Amino acid sequence: MTTDYEMVIGLEVHSELSTKTKIFCSCPTEFGGEPNTHCCPVCMAMPGALPVLNEKVIEYAVKAGLAMNCEIAENSKNDRKNYFYPDLPKSYQISQFDMPLCKKGKVEIQTEQGKKTIGITRIHIEEDAGKLNHSEFGGGSLVDLNRAGVPLIEIVSEPDMRSSKEAEEYLKKVKSILEYIEVSDCKMQEGSLRADVNVSVRKKGETKFGTRTEMKNMNSFRSIVRAIEYEANRQIEILEEGGKIEQETLRWDDVSGKTFSMRDKEDAQDYRYFPEPDLVPIHLSKEYIQQIKESLPEMPESRKERYIKDFGLPEYDSNILTSSKYLSILFEGAEKICKNAKAVSNWIMSDITRILNEKELEPENIPFKAEDLGNLVILIDKGTISSKIAKQVLEEMFENPKTPEEIIKEKGLIQISDEGQIKQVVEKILQANPQSIADYKAGRDRALGFLVGQAMKETKGKANPQMLNKMFLEKLKK
Secondary structure (H helix, E strand, C coil): CCCCEEEEEEEEEEEECCCCECCCCCCECCCCCCCCCCCCCCCCCCCCCCCCCCHHHHHHHHHHHHHCCCEECCEECCEEEECCCCCCCCCEEEECCCCCCEEEEEEEEEECCEEEEEEEEEEEEEECCCEEEECCCCCCEEEECCCCCCEEEEEEECCCECCHHHHHHHHHHHHHHHHHCCCCCCCHHHCCEEEEEEEEEEECCCCCCCCCEEEEEECCHHHHHHHHHHHHHHHHHHHHCCCCCCCEEEEEECCCCEEEEEEECCCHHHHCCEECCCCCCEECCHHHHHHHHHHCCCCHHHHHHHHHHHHCCCHHHHHHHHCCHHHHHHHHHHHHHHCCHHHHHHHHHHHHHHHHHHHCCCHHHCCCCHHHHHHHHHHHHCCCCCHHHHHHHHHHHHHCCCCHHHHHHHHCCCCECCHHHHHHHHHHHHHHCHHHHHHHHCCCCHHHHHHHHHHHHHCCCCECHHHHHHHHHHHHHC
């Protein structure tokens, strides 16, 4: 992307709420199930069926608003948003227009330049649409209404982001907050957290926004970053050639890495909003809002400050550990067992994060307990296993749901700390490497590291490295 331009990015994040039943009926919201088995006359929009608002939806939406520093409206209402999709049975969606539940919020993200505040325009409630299942053999699509009527909150940001990285950090922060307050499972692979991405470009120094395009229903951090980069470059190329950006809705194709036009982008007036006549207005008391506020758990920011103060962790470590509710739970649970905060933090930030990335897993999919990680650290601290062996054990913990003690016993991985055995290995390695002895005596300290490495190789990583170092030094100095 040419340095003459800057991106202007806004996100509309849709999050399915973890209520047991749908927003306007008593059908279950659980993911999966045979097509059209989680629906009734209300969510199928049968004539004469009337919606009844689920009170839990209001509670969860207010929770999200408070967690994102929003003003909560004491008076709100539902509206009809009129548009046609084949998987929207009513040909309108019950949403909120001019009186959303939450508005004027903000969240803080960490950027390379430091902290940055991203404004939130509004958070409102609405119902989800159904889903089209396309035939593998061509010849049409079938409608599944299991998802129709599942409650959503839509979190609309201000156009405050200026790079794909900032957009990614914002989305991760929103996901983290929703997980902490337990209003959504945020499973992006199941579509319970997705985003519409609005992108425009303008010359640096300009204050007027360019014409934006919107990419719909994106549910992968990686895809969102790629799509923003591609779309910004596409718009710049058009402008540099003297062309004009059309306001339109685009589809991102992850395989080709390109955007494709779907339709003209609608404005609010195109949806012909009007108050939903079948639902009464929403009135919230100050006491109700305060009660929800007091029920909020400790949020990432305050938790981060506590980690720095109570555990003496650097800000960098604390940022990563609190970025996910599940990493935070893993850290605190393991630290409680082993009382070694820095060691637990190092394991999470290095090997555990690496394995999660390699296996393309989210932190909530870590298959072992915090207690197991704590016990793994204890085994290292006691000298039962070396750090090198511990890495093998951790890999195995991801593959098999067993405790580290069970894995060590089964695979015979207990560290060799017997002085006699260590001495035999040291003497064998010294006899086989006379050149390394000469190198060390000539002042080449790296020779010691080579000898220790050979000894670890000889013992398949089981020898106590501290004992090896000490014994090699004693022999070499004689």
